[in-house]
Amino acid sequence: MKMKKLLAGVFAAALAGSLLMGSICSLASEDDSAAAGGSIGSVIGYPPREVNGIIQWDAGGGTDSLMRPLAVLAQDILGTNIIITNKSGETGSVATQYVYDQEADGTNLLMGAENPALYDTLGISELTYDNFECVLLIGDETTGVVVGKDSPYNSLTEIVDAAKNGEEVTLATTGTGGLPWEVAAMITGITGAEFTQVEYSSDASAKEAVLAGECDFTISKVQMGYQEYKSGDYKWLCMLATEPVELMSDVPLITAEYPEFEEYLPWGPFYGVFVKEGTDAQVVKILASAFSAAYLDSSYRTMLSYFYINPLGYTGDEAKEYIDNWRTNMTNILEKADALQ
Numbered sequence: 001m002k003m004k005k006l007l008a009g010v011f012a013a014a015l016a017g018s019l020l021m022g023s024i025c026s027l028a029s030e031d032d033s034a035a036a037g038g039s040i041g042s043v044i045g046y047p048p049r050e051v052n053g054i055i056q057w058d059a060g061g062g063t064d065s066l067m068r069p070l071a072v073l074a075q076d077i078l079g080t081n082i083i084i085t086n087k088s089g090e091t092g093s094v095a096t097q098y099v100y101d102q103e104a105d106g107t108n109l110l111m112g113a114e115n116p117a118l119y120d121t122l123g124i125s126e127l128t129y130d131n132f133e134c135v136l137l138i139g140d141e142t143t144g145v146v147v148g149k150d151s152p153y154n155s156l157t158e159i160v161d162a163a164k165n166g167e168e169v170t171l172a173t174t175g176t177g178g179l180p181w182e183v184a185a186m187i188t189g190i191t192g193a194e195f196t197q198v199e200y201s202s203d204a205s206a207k208e209a210v211l212a213g214e215c216d217f218t219i220s221k222v223q224m225g226y227q228e229y230k231s232g233d234y235k236w237l238c239m240l241a242t243e244p245v246e247l248m249s250d251v252p253l254i255t256a257e258y259p260e261f262e263e264y265l266p267w268g269p270f271y272g273v274f275v276k277e278g279t280d281a282q283v284v285k286i287l288a289s290a291f292s293a294a295y296l297d298s299s300y301r302t303m304l305s306y307f308y309i310n311p312l313g314y315t316g317d318e319a320k321e322y323i324d325n326w327r328t329n330m331t332n333i334l335e336k337a338d339a340l341q
Helices: 002-015 040-045 062-078 091-103 115-122 156-166 179-190 203-211 222-231 259-264 279-297 298-306 316-336
Strands: 050-055 081-086 108-114 130-139 143-148 170-173 196-198 218-221 234-240 270-276 309-314
Touching: 002 062, 002 270, 050 062, 050 091, 062 108, 062 130, 062 222, 062 270, 062 298, 081 203, 091 115, 091 270, 108 115, 108 130, 115 298, 115 316, 130 218, 130 279, 130 316, 143 179, 143 203, 143 222, 156 179, 156 234, 170 179, 170 203, 170 218, 179 196, 179 218, 179 259, 179 316, 196 298, 203 222, 218 222, 222 234, 234 259, 279 298, 279 309, 298 309, 309 316
Parallel strands: 050 081, 050 108, 170 196
Antiparallel strands: 108 270, 130 270, 130 309, 143 218, 143 234
């Protein structure tokens, strides 16, 4: 895992020098002043000397690992500095509320995962992604059920049966609305099994709890558990996917045990960059152009592949439709699991 973190750092450093000059041209306005050699930014005074990137989760986690290299690329295109700060807590709502409390001027970017899509539904916050404009929806990823190498469980069915037979089965989670909680709600809704959830501050610490034998299982993203798959420290019991992950083709799909999952798949956490609602449309356009160019950089796409992220690259209405559909599907799952009471 240390090697993977080192490689991620090398990626981030390398990305800074990889931009094409043509990326800057994508920000040019079609009005007369821009045609004379200016840009949208020079016309409306954006960007300022510094922009803040506020990440919902801890440094070193999955969200953080995607956002920092993207910010390195985007700041070069924008011609400004993007100052990254991690504001974790309350399933990402601390960062979400912080960005919303700032001026709607594009100087504070929310860099987050799927969690705010369900905040109001789960009573975490009144804010959702409806209160933000999507600058870029980066991608989503495949997840699976994992246990430690010495676990007595060798299938999800065994975990479900143990829980339904009255045994205490512990799930390492990141709190209500976090990834393990979301998937556990899906499993409960389909199988009726309920688990004792033990909360940790991040997916990285939840992972360590399972590896140390503190909890029976957790839900892992491929990027967070592939090295443990290779080393044998994790047993991947199944994938929440419609097709096998190429590098982990021996891991069965969850539908092999529970075909009822098929109606909810494909499913996975997603990642994006957002600004507060009410931000000037031209500012949103500048940011979307810069972050889209950064996303398309070959070095960043290589990194997405390295982290096993399914690329999306959505902006505007396309991003909104994706998030709305994700929220609708997840809400239906939670209602089925009686998780909204």
